[in-house]
Amino acid sequence: MTSRALGFACMLMSGAAMASGLPQAEQNQQALQNAARDTQAQVDRLTEQQLNQQAELERVKEEINNLSVYRDHLKRLVDDQHRELASLDSQLAGIENTRSGLVPLMYNMLSDLEQAVEGDLPLKAQQRQARLADLNQMMGRADVADAEKFRRLLEAYQIEMEYGRRLGTYRDTLVLNGQDSREAEFLHLGRLALLARSLDGREYWVWQQGQWQPATDISTSVLAQAYGIAAGHQAPSLLTLPLSQEIQ
Template sequence: MKPIYTLFTLTWLALVASVQAGEPLDQARQTQSTIQQQGRTTQLQVERLADDTLEMRTETERLAQELENLQVYHDHLQALVKDQQRELADKQTQIDGIDTTRTGLVPLMYQMLADLKLRLADDLPIKAAQRRLRLTELSALMSRADVADAEKFRRLLEAYQIELEYGRKVAVYRDSISVNEGEPREVELLHLGRLTLLARNLDGSAYWRWHPQQKRWQTMDDHPAGELELAYRVASGQQVPQLMTVPVFVGEVQS
């Protein structure tokens, strides 16, 4: 309210000055009205400037906060860029070593493939058809340019893992065999790891065993059929594991 008092004071002084100067009353009133109008205009301008000043101060504070946030974000991006540059340097080091790694990897893969073929030739014919097919596919895979060396190596390791499992498992499966070079017959095969490989016809009336030295199937007339039946029942999960007697060729055991 102080500006209004000041305005009235100025108006009163102007009016007194006008009367003292001998101005007519109407002209003094007109002068007073003009002064009051100018005072109101000036007051509005002052208030508008005060509002503008407040808005500018608020905007300045907002911009200062945004600037602070941008600085924090900039520092965050700088940290990310440094970390990405470190990762790129690591990747480049790995890329630089790929040629050296590949030089040793390719011969290793061919050696692994040769070892798998040798194992199949000397091993018990456990799932022989599947293993031959796997080796054929791996041999074809090695010469394919559209398959990465990493994938070839993974497939070879997978084949090695499967071969290791044959030596650890006790399993029964169906396949066909030829006895004494006769016609193939469907049988149930049982292998106890790589200790022994047995076969029986589907009605369980005849049993054979694989002779690893002679590379042929032999009739098992000299072994109790009950023990062989028990071995099949345990291997197929029809009976709980227990002590059983089966023929093995200790000298031919492979890991």
Template sequence: MNLMKPSLALILAACYSSSYAANSLSNAQAVQSQTNSASAASQKAIDKSAVNTLELRGDIERLQEEVKNMKVYRDHLAALVENQQGEADSLAVQIDEIKDTRQGIVPLMYAMLDGLKKVVADDKPIKLAQRQARIEKLDALMTRADVSDAEKYRRILEAYQIEMDYGTKLEAYQGDITIDGQNRQADILHLGRISLIARNFDQSEYWTWNQQAQTWQSVDASMQPQLNKAFSVAMQQAAPSLLTLPVSLAQGEEN
């Protein structure tokens, strides 16, 4: 009976030890499982953090590139603004100069018109009606507000060029002349401003302009063949050749 008690105690102790060992193993496995889960979660967090880091780095690089491009564009705009400011300053100076030029050009144009009128009045009556009509148009043009000063100036220069051309051309045209106080239609020819002659349409009468007397004078009949030849050349009915024509110069113009 006494021997059974120690044996029972040993058995109980062994059972307790086995139960404790089993509990300890189970607890250890649970801890290991928790540790593994924590490690896996940590690794996922690390992986996610790494991905986020790479994304952030990419965003930073893109932002740095955009900042770089924006700086280049800003410098470009600054250069444009500086250039435009320079152009604005230049235009302001030009506008002021234009105002001064305009104030000077208008009196000049009127002076040029007066000079043109004097040239026509003192010159030989070459296409006199056309020249006078041209001057009248220029006078009317000067007071028109819808025509720019540049156009007015151009037209005056054009008139001066036409006047210059009269001094270099051999030209024939039809017009009116005054003979003994009567207007008569005639063929008229001028060689520059050196010679101005006229003939009636049936080629029976010829005249030359006397600049000093300011009148038409009859031409000697012996010159009629040369005069007809000159008319033919001027009308492009004959080839150019040496011509003999009476001069129409005043004494002061001959020198």
């Protein structure tokens, strides 16, 4: 009897112990689940952080690659600029050498032009002398570039060349015998013939042997016709005019 009672008591105690251990096991299970959830959350955060870092790394690599390409581009531009600067330096040196030879050339050109005008017919004498004076003044001006000076000299040469190609008339002062001066209408056939006519059309002169002489060897009608042709009032025709200098 006593042993049965003891066994029953043990069974009651064991059941009570098991009943008291169930809540603890549930707590432990819950704790494990919470820990697992926290661990998974941490893993997810670490994974996301790693993915973000990987994306940032790729972006940085791409930026480095773009900067490398841009650096190479800039290097090519700088190398090209260096070549351009070297070329400009060479050109500037050439310009200085050209300028050192250009200035004496221009003075020689001006001197030759003065001699040509001095030894030529007194064709548009006032205009030509005024042009030479302007050129001489221009050569001494620092505010006029050498290129412009050279252009003006070439222009003067071109004008002188045109005088020898055209038939034309103009008004100027006629000086007779070095004393008597009057307004007259001049006609030139290139540099072959230079005539003068009084404004009333009654008197004619021809430049010969370095002076003005009366044009008595040719009729006034032929001379008047020549003036009409030169002025464009008559159709061109074959004329015989006194020459002011011999044909070489």
